[in-house]
Amino acid sequence: MASSAPAATTPRIAIIGAGPGGLVLARLLHLASIPFSLYEAEPSRTSREQGGSLDLHEESGQLALHAAGLHSEWKKIARSEGEDMRVADKHGKIFMEEVDSQGGGRPEVDRIQLRALLLDSLPEGMIQWGHKVRSISPSSDGDGKHEVHIETASGPRTETFDLVVGADGAWSKVRPLLSDTKPHYSTISCLDTRIRSVDTLHPVISKLVGQGAYFAFSDRRGLVAQRNGDGSIRTYIMLQKPETWLKEVGVDWSDAHAAKNFMLDQEYKDWNEELKSLIAHANPDIVPRSLYMLPTDFSWTSKPGLTLLGDAAHLMTPFAGEGVNMAMVDALDLSKAIAKAGSEGENTTLFDAIKAFEESMLERSHEKMEETWRNLELFFRPDAPKEFVQAFEEMMAAHGPPPEVPKAYS
Template structure:
């Protein structure tokens, strides 16, 4: 039997990976002769696009996230929200001493892949651009997958929390760190990285508390010392997110005795952890909005995250290669996954092929595995450099080794 030219494709999860896949495929099929007409459905458990916090700011690399947006026909839309000034970076120690300060470029927006150009964009804006590029019918909201099994027909059957079910020729798991789809492919699960982050947020940092806006700058301010870190990240709309990072046991959140439901108690607890740190850094706690989020960081093992190929099933993004944020590449890798899987499908259906879906998935996985492994290992190296007893010197040595000589004076 000849392969279907209209395969049923399900993407579990409407995050950056799945959205990029669908957007690139949709755009490419609309602008070139279509070798096939896939029926792509994104199945998202959230009830609506803005039903929960979308996360902080992301920096997109030229050959990765930016390239994916270009292939999706969204470069112009991206430039409306991109913050090139957000590339500004300050590296401090616990005393508040600035060891390195790299400025951003206000109003940039040059050609794709401009050297050094890794502009920031809020995750919510990025998701919005991708969602708006798709037909409204492409995403089914409030569709939580409860079961996934191979049916007698050879397709995969998805069952949802609302009691309905559907069959698909290809199921793509873009369902994040604790992916249900991944469980069908491998028993390898994420493990605790040894680092936990405590997040607080500030609003009105230019109009209400301008001293904070000036202190943070237009991008990121990071402070490291003695196996601890404070990461301060500017978002759009005068908003800032602050992450206090500590090395601790996986159960520390419940064992430490801090009442995380009380902002005042959380402030006292965090101050005790960072007792001898600079007052300007700790002063961010006194100005933060209500609410504290404690986030233990998990990752998949770089040397053991791969899975045996299974026809009709694959993974994207965190579901495929969960990593901590210490390399700043998680969303970039997710978007490359989506882009490369879409390209593989287009290529497979253009050529004579007995099983184009399976050929495309095989080609995608063979390319993705080594690419992801390299970045996952880089993330591990970054954790050791950042959460180090010798920080920030260990951080500066690590950065200096990757930048042109003389970029960081003294290193």
């Protein structure tokens, strides 16, 4: 009589990073009663600004929330009106407008609210805040395990795990163990700005942007203005420049007055006055950013005891709104792989389950990375946004709206 597969032992799992991908994975493993350690370098949940809003897609981000039992709670904070969108040029000429569409299945939610929803879904003490991963190294036993070297307020320590999940973003500490490839500059430099109390202080700007997002692109420059749930408008001032431009142009970006004057007098001097007001009325907390990305065909050879998700696996720019969505569905698929390998009677090893997950995840992410790169090129052409709108309309005509959530998501 054939022998049955042996009962699986419970692996020790480390999740590095408490971003959306790491938190969704933690929530799903918690629901499945699979133990893990979650390390986050930030000292607390309130220690850092979380950025603007994002749209969650039915086939990815929302799918993960369904599986995590959080979709109904998310619906309470989601804003369908946030899907409104206008695309214009520097003169304010509208090339595309989608307003009051009754929601297209991709509602907006502020990043801080999504993060709070995920954090509150985990028991107190499950996230080890203030635990900065210094390095990761293979175990001396040569058994596929890895040692995670952590710096904490009480001093350094080392833990050994059967699986280390790199959910630690663009400059992942886990990725170098799988690949020598590093993120490269995307050609886009950005100032992250915000206008608070816009409805009362700047009603003209409030009307211009509306309840969703306003995109203006011309001459390899862009202004992306986005309504947030707190009533503020966050504007991303984007320019296609050399990688060192932010450092070498000679502007002290911490001086809001100097930063705004430079943009208005030099880079956006011939733009419509209404659009320039998005820069002129920005609050003082201006943050300069250089946008980086991984190659659109980035991949690695699977190795026992390691894997990646989210930006660590497929860092891309925001020009298709896919980053967080991909991270969340990565976490969903990875949780299924871990659970499968841990099931009694399963012949699938943890390594084989993770390898299958990686193959599927990379195939999906390559498609989205290509889409994001194409959008970037279209937005920053000299004749933008004409070609972007044309490409968008052709895509919608060929493929229609995004797919609905599959019924069997669990």
